[in-house]
Amino acid sequence: MFFSLNTLEADAPRSWQVYFQDPATISMEGILNFNNHLTFLLIVIVIFVGWFLSFTIYYFVEYNNRYSSKFVHSKELEIVWTSIPALILLILSIPSFTLLYSMDEVSTPDLSLKILGHQWFWSYEMSEFKTCSVNQSQTLKYSCYMMVVDGLPLGDQSPSPYFRLLETNKRVVLPTETHLRLLVSASDVLHSWTVPSFGLKVDACPGRLNQVNLFIKRSGLFFGQCSEICGVNHGFMPIAVLALPTYYFHCFVAFKLELL
Ligand SMILES: [Cu+2]
Structure with missing residues (x-):
């Protein structure tokens, strides 16, 4: 069931x-909530400014307002229209910084995934899992290339069960409900490992190791x-x-190591 497309x-x-x-991590849920919070505030500001603007335009014409202000x-007005936006920005900074620093929180990871960007594919390694062959030990290591879906034999399935330009020949298999540490780097030029959910x-920078936490829910x-x-x-x-x-993740790892 879990391996189906x-x-x-x-x-x-x-x-x-x-x-x-749809979010799959706590930090993405935080980003979504913050986005909703911002959008609400934005709508309130747009309505207020819009009302104010139309009010001004209406009374700007002599026909509607014969006695103009002198x-x-x-x-007082200068103080009000400077301090209110400053206060709004200050209020916004609280959830923003809370979210930012909560994402940087380093917990004790149970598993590390090394991610290396190449021109033009990603390679992955999990050193926690090892197999000892006859005279060498190997870690769980694989590279993922894009699949050209157009050339795949799809049979009579319509629409295609594959995502164009998103499918890879191998998938990165990760466990849920586990504290993971991602170590990201690149072998040639700058890349960026991104998963919206x-x-x-x-950023994957050559010669530099970036660390990030991941907890998939x-x-x-x-x-x-x-x-x-x-x-x-x-x-x-x-x-x-x-x-x-x-459990399924460990089955996958055991099966993979068997093949090495
Ligand atoms: Cu790129």
């Missing part, structure tokens, strides 16, 4: 989508794309993450 459950962009993808300067966008198939222009095939190095409950 069910497009309905996939967290991928939809046609004509105008809102965010004053050209008002200290996780609220994550981590639910299982699902999540899609993302490289978000730092990195060359001609920048649009063709997608990210596909399959989040599985811990």
Whole structure:
């Protein structure tokens, strides 16, 4: 069930989508709430300014207002229209900084995933899992390339169960309800590992290791794309993450290591 290509459950962009993808992490839920909070405030401000503007335009015409005001300067008014926006910004900074610092919180991770950006694919490694072959030990390591869906034998399935330009030959399998640490870097140029449902966008810089926390709340198939222009095939190095409950994740790892 968890390995099926069910497009309905996939967290991928939809046609004509105008809102965010469903959140799968606490930080993305925070981003969504903050966005709603901001949008509400924005609507209130737009209505107020719009009302004020139309009021001014209406009374600007001599026909509607025969006796114009004589004053050209008002200290009280200056104080009010400077301090109110400043106060609004101050009020906004509280949830904004709370969210920002909560995302930086470093907990004790149970598992680390190393992510390396290349021109033009992503490679992943989990050093916690090792297999000892005859004379060498290997870690769980794989590279993910984009699948050219147009060339796949789809049979009579319509619409296609694959997402164009988002599918990869291998998916990054991660456990849900587990504190994960992502270590992101690049081997050649700048890349950016981005998954909208996780609220994550981590720059992959060559020679630098960026660390970020991830705690996936639910299982699902999540899609993302490289978000730092990195060359001609920048649009063709997608990210596909399959989040599985811990038990299924361990089954997957055991099966994978068997193959190494
Ligand atoms: Cu790129």
